[in-house]
Structures are given as structure tokens and as C-alpha cells.
Amino acid sequence: MKLYTYESGGILVLYKAANGLVNKLVKKGIIEAGECELYCFGIETSILKGLHLLSYVILGLLLGKIPELILFLIVFIPLREYSGGYHAASKLGCYIVSCMVVLSMLLTVRFIPAAYYNVSIYLAMFSGAILLFLVPVEAKTKPLDDSEKTYYKSKAGFTIVLLLILSLFLFMVNQRLLSFILALSLFYELIAAVIGKLSLITGKHGEGY
Structure with a gap:
């Protein structure tokens, strides 16, 4: 059962990954429920930047x-x-x-x-x-x-x-x-x-x- 739903408006797989990870952190008491949106945004942004960089490197290697x-x-x-x-x-x-x-x-x-x-x-x-x-x-x-x-x-x-x-x-x-x-x-x-x-x-x- 999800504790929080972060509406990112972004790529669905990134939204699910960020949302799932933050909910786990909340369940374990690592972060407060009120901080979910901030953490979801940060996690999703970090994953997306990593995906950008990985894609660039792949293109660079191919060429x-x-x-x-x-x-x-x-x-x-x-x-x-x-x-x-x-x-x-x-x-x-x-x-x-x-x-x-x-x-x-x-x-x-x-x-x-x-x-x-x-x-x-x-x-x-x-x-x-x-x-x-x-x-x-x-x-x-x-x-x-x-x-x-x-x-x-x-x-x-x-x-x-x-x-x-x-x-x-x-x-x-x-x-x-x-x-x-x-x-x-x-x-x-x-x-x-x-x-x-x-x-x-x-x-x-x-x-x-």
C-alpha cells in the first residue's frame, strides 16, 4: 500500500521508481511523510540526469x-x-x-x-x-x-x-x-x-x- 503519490508529470518509469523508493523510506522512518515531495523530485531528477548522461556516453561510444x-x-x-x-x-x-x-x-x-x-x-x-x-x-x-x-x-x-x-x-x-x-x-x-x-x-x- 502506497503512503504517498508524487505527481511528477514526467516519465512514468521514473515516477514509479521515485515514488516507490520514497514510500519505502517513509515506512522505515528514514524520512518524514511531509518531505516526500522534495525527495521524490530529487530522486527523479537525479535518475533523469543519469539517464541523459548514460545516453550521451552510448552515442559517443557508437560514433x-x-x-x-x-x-x-x-x-x-x-x-x-x-x-x-x-x-x-x-x-x-x-x-x-x-x-x-x-x-x-x-x-x-x-x-x-x-x-x-x-x-x-x-x-x-x-x-x-x-x-x-x-x-x-x-x-x-x-x-x-x-x-x-x-x-x-x-x-x-x-x-x-x-x-x-x-x-x-x-x-x-x-x-x-x-x-x-x-x-x-x-x-x-x-x-x-x-x-x-x-x-x-x-x-x-x-x-x-
Whole structure:
């Protein structure tokens, strides 16, 4: 008999796993019943992040691009966190979209001719310049107040400028592949930011009618 039901709105198997584990902890007196929602959310989020990472590693192994995957995640995750942009409506949608982003990056690095790495600095400058004007891009489900916007804009701006400098440096020392990966991270975030902005604009227009 379940003691608590956590309505996550996420992936069913994760919801069941988190709900079942928390109920066991409550029965054993390890946590209080009033803390169930917090623990369920934390457990489900941790499992989902682990699933994301495992899926990325599998994709990296299949395409033989683990070092490139690691570099992309190191730079893209903080860039995405501070810059914001498009967010899927569900956790399943988020998982699918994030896997598609990682897969497309790996396929691009795997199959694009090395000669095209020379465009990395132009791609980075183009993406970074536009991002500096757009960020932070808030989501419909997570609006930002003025202090949060100031905080995220400063963090995002620093991250973008740092990536631009690193991409230029790597380009100059003839590490074109690494420079290209940094440029791709900026470009993918630019796409997320633009889609996020458009979603906010169309949403506001829809509310006006």
C-alpha cells in the first residue's frame, strides 16, 4: 500500500521508481511523510540526469567521439544553464531533444570534412555576438525577476566571451577541431535562444487575443 503519490508529470518509469523508493523510506522512518515531495523530485531528477548522461556516453561510444563529447558537454551545459532558451514541455521531450542535440553534434564532427573546421571562428563570432544581445532567455514555465535577469546575463556574458576567446586561441594554435566544437556549442545555444524568444513572443501574442 502506497503512503504517498508524487505527481511528477514526467516519465512514468521514473515516477514509479521515485515514488516507490520514497514510500519505502517513509515506512522505515528514514524520512518524514511531509518531505516526500522534495525527495521524490530529487530522486527523479537525479535518475533523469543519469539517464541523459548514460545516453550521451552510448552515442559517443557508437560514433567513437568520447573526447569530443566530453568537451562539448563541459562547455555547453554551463552555457545553456546561464543563457536559457527553449525548454521542452515535458521531461520526456527534454530527454529526446537533448539526445538529438548531442547526436547531431557528434554526427557533424564525425562526418564533416576537416577543411570545414576553418569556419569555426566565424561561426563562433556570429553566434556569440547575437547571444550577447539575447541572453538570458527565460522560459514560460520559469520567468525571471530583474535581479535574476541581471545575474544570469552577467554569467552568460562571461561564459560566451570566454568561449569566444578560447575558440579564437585554439583556432590560432591550429587546434581547429576543438575550436569547431566550441563554436558548435555557441551555435546550438543560439538556436535554443532564438526558439525560446519566438516561443515567448508568440505566447504573449496568443494571450492578447
